[in-house]
Amino acid sequence: MDRRLFLQLVGAGGFAATSIGCPKFFARAKRVPEPPVGPGVPTTCELCPNKCSVLATVRRGRIHKLNPNPENPKSRNMLCARGNAAIQQVYDPDRLKQPMIRVGARGEGKWKAATWDEAFDFAAKKLAETKAKHGPEGTLWSSTEGFQEVFFKNLGLAFGSPNILRHPSLCLASVNLAYSMTFGTVPSFDLQNAKYVIMAGANRFESIITPDTMDLIGGVMERKAKFVYLDPRFTVTASKADEWYPIKPGTDMAFILAMIHVIIREDRCDKAFLDQWTLGFDQLVEHVKPYTPEFAEAETGIPAREITRIAREFADAGHRAVFYAGRRSSWYQNDFQMRRAQAILNTIVGNWDREGGMVPNRKVAKGEFMFLPWDDPKAPRVDEVEKNFPLTSAKDGVYLQTRENVLKGAPYPVKAWMIYKQDPLNAVPDQGKTLRMMEAMDFIGVVDIAMSDTAWYADVVFPESHYLERTDPIEVMPGIWPAAVLRQQVIKPIHDTLPMLEIAQGLARRLGLSEYFDYTIDQWIEAEAKELPVENGLEYMKKHGVVAFSEPKYGTTRNAAYRFVTKSGKIEIFSERLAEAGHDPLPVYAPPAQPPAGRFRMILGRKATITHAALAGLPWLHEQIPENDLWINQDQASRMGIRTGDLVEVTSTAGTVRIKARATEEIRPDCVFMLHGFGKKSPWLKRVYNVGAADAVLLETAWDKVSGNAAMHETFVNVVKV
Incomplete structure (x- = not known):
């Protein structure tokens, strides 16, 4: 019964009126049988x-x-809370x-x-x-990952801009x-069959990635594979590990190099493999001699005897031992070399x-739609990747260097910014700098499904149709269990929205670029489907x-004819290109800077329900985590008079926020932690x-020296009770 009607009935005459009125109401509200539901429309x-x-x-x-x-072996027959x-x-x-x-000032909220037609005309x-x-x-x-991202990038390239900026330098570069x-x-990591797994900061049981999370659950929780976890916080993943070490932030490389030292010193390497497939092992032997377990203990806080034992156990597990790389690598300024050590x-x-x-990734073959090519951009990139980060991907660019150069107006001015499916105000460190960059623009256009913070400061916002309302290109997902997936329309758009391809076509017509987008999404995917390995x-x-291929293949590269895609054609322990x-050419450890007295290193992370800032407001997910808080060590909090639930002010050189505190023993005394995805404007x-x-x-502006990846754990903050 409708609650409001129930109260009206009760109010009209008490229980007697209710008992008289209810039969008629229930008769009137007799349930109509629902139509049958089929197996469902396959999508992604x-x-x-x-x-x-x-x-x-x-x-x-x-x-x-x-x-x-x-039918998709990579998603393991599951759909998480986000999905x-x-x-x-x-x-x-x-x-x-x-x-x-927008009809008012930026951020004023007048729209x-x-x-x-009006939006296209205005933007063009x-x-x-x-x-x-x-x-x-x-x-x-600038854009982030998406099946229709290709059309957005192609529009920028056809327009003649060299400045295509993607998300990897904020994540996994x-x-x-x-x-x-x-x-x-x-490569991918075969966690399903591993016998010994070490993870550093990859909080897989909370920030879910399939199939890795499900395979880790199967391997660790069911088969009892040994699982060692390093993290300044006691996370859910830490609670499921055999051993958890609250490592000092930024010292992971010291731990890894000490493991290598022990394995080499005790002759526990796979010598036959190293002799046949690698280059630079002899240099490595000399390189790691100073990195003893005792040295690593002083750096990491992990006892030397534990490092030695873990190294021995890892080597004893042989080819079924993995030091897992994780996905988000935007931590410290030495991230690239730390990952090299891994x-x-x-x-x-x-x-x-x-x-x-x-395991090297396999792919499912697909075809390609042949569209009219455009001329290459004539100008160099504004982030000067070739000069500043010559080894990183010039196709993706470097976000923080781009912002620095745009703010300086060098090597040339950039005055218009098109953004697809991304929220730089929340995704990029130092929000104040990003706002200044936006204020310097003559024009900002955003394509999104909601009024994000970045969209709120734009000049025009194009609403994209939801993924369940559109058909996208076929996407190949490489891996141990490779797959090609289709995202096809499930329902018609319920609002006046368009997919990115049609948005690109609308702008292209007005910019004189229609010839480069003279096709439909059906023609695009038809060409892709022709090369799929099925009839x-x-x-x-x-x-x-x-x-999908449901059976993994091992050993395809372990043959005399195979040449690795490196300068030497072998696995390069020592890298001449570097x-x-x-x-x-080999990872060199340098101790990280430590927070001054009275300050803390800020670290951040994700939860399975709100991996990205766009998801925090969805009701089912919001109910799980309605607000983020600041984890602070219990002893430190007591010394500062802070209790759980107290409002605290957190300050860095970049800015200040107010947030509720969580006093806990589950974090190191030199760190504080904040969950990503809140505090929207x-x-x-x-x-x-x-x-x-x-x-x-x-978050302050800092990046990895080799890749340009944003270093998001290099910020020191001050915390005071409000």
């Missing part, structure tokens, strides 16, 4: 980078349920429902609803004005570069391309949603507007 989740396969059931034109698609919350994202009243054009005029005054290089095009420099590729440790026990070790590839994908670029994000605090306000 978009609420995090995992790309799990989904079966979406629809009832009367409305999404009824999202279920996991068991289930996609239903609420579709029907969220805070969604953008039509294009919006007018616009037609698509601004972009053309910027091009006429500053050249196409006067525009910046240093781990990808380190493993690529060592192996010529970025790769070398894995190498010396011979776990390359072996069951339970590191009638497109029909198969529409029916199943995924083409030496030529002016970097250490956009009033249209009602559930998280001014709730908690944004870590981006506090």
Whole structure:
């Protein structure tokens, strides 16, 4: 019964009136049988980078349920809390429902609803004005991972801009570069079959990545593989480990180099593998002699005897031992070299391309739609990647260096910024600097599904259709269990929104670039499906949603004819390319700076429900974590008169926030911790507007020296009770 009607009935005459009125009401409200629900439309989740396969059931034109698609071996027949919350994202009243054009000052919140023609005309005029005054290089095009990201990037390239800026330098650039420099590729970790696993800061049981999380659960919790975990916090992952060590932040490399020292000193390496497949082991032997367990104890706080024992156990597990790299590597300024040390440790026990070790990724073949090419940009990149970070990906760029150069106006001015599916105000350290960069722009255009903080400061906002409302290109997911997945439309758009391809086409028509986008999404995916390793590839994908190889292959690179994609053709322990670029060819440890007296190192992280800032306001997820707080060590809190629930002020050189404290023994005394995803500035994000605090306000500008990856754990803060 409707609660309001029930109260009205009671109020009209007490229980007697209710007992008389109820039979008629129930007769009137007799339930109509629901129509049957089929197996569901196969599609692919978009609420995090995992790309799990989904079966979406629809009832009367409305999404009824999202279920996991068991045909994708990578998603392990599961759909997490984030994936289930996609239903609420579709029907969220805070969604953008039509294009919006700003009519007041930036951040003032004055908007007018616009037609698509008005929005396209407005944006194209601004972009053309910027091009006429500053050249196409006067525009910046930044985006994050997405199946339709290709159309956004292509629009920027066709426009003539060299400044295509992607998310890796805020996330995984240093781990990808380190493993690529060592192996010529970025491998996956066979956690399902590993016997000994070490993780440093990769909080897999809370920040879920499939299949790694599920395989770790299967390996550690069911098969009882040995699991050693290093983290300044006692996380859920730490609680499931056999051993947890609250390592001093920034000293992971000292721990790893000491393990290598022990394994080499005690002749526990896989000599046959090293002789045949690697380059530089002799240099490594000399290099690690100073890095004793006693040295590492002084740096890390982990006893030398424990480091020695762990090194022996790791080597004894042989090719079924892995030091797991994790995904987000945006920690410290030595991240690239720390990841190189991880790769070398894995190498010396011979776990390359072996069951339970590191496995080079396979791919599912797909076709390519051949579109009209454009001329290469004439100007150099504004972030000067070739000069500043010659080994990193020039296709992705470096976010923090880009911002520094744009603020300086060097090597040339950048005055227009197009942003797709990204929220730089929350994703990039030092929010104040990002705001200053936005204020310096003559034009900002944002494509998103909600009024993010960045959109709130834009000039025009283009509402993209939700992933369940559109069809996207086929995406190949490499790995031990490679897959190709299709994201196909489940329901028609419920608002006046468009997919990114049609947004790009609308702008291209007005910019004189239509010839480069003269195709439909159906033509695009039809060309991709032609090369899939199944008959009638497109029909198969529409029916199943995924083409996958469920059986892993090991040892495909361990043959005399194989040449690694490195300068020497071998696994490079010693890297001449690094030496030529002016970097250490072997990882050299330098002690990290320590917080001054009375200050703390700030570290941050994610939870499975709100991996990204965009998810914190969805009701099901918001109910789980309605607000973030500041973890502070119990002893430190007591000394400062701080108790759990107290409001504290946290200050760095970048900014100040206020947030509730959590006094706990589950964090080192020299650290504080904050969960990412809160403290939003956009009033249209009602559930998280001014709730908690944004870590981006506090984080200072620092980056890894080799990859340019943002170093998000290099900020020291002061904490006082309000």
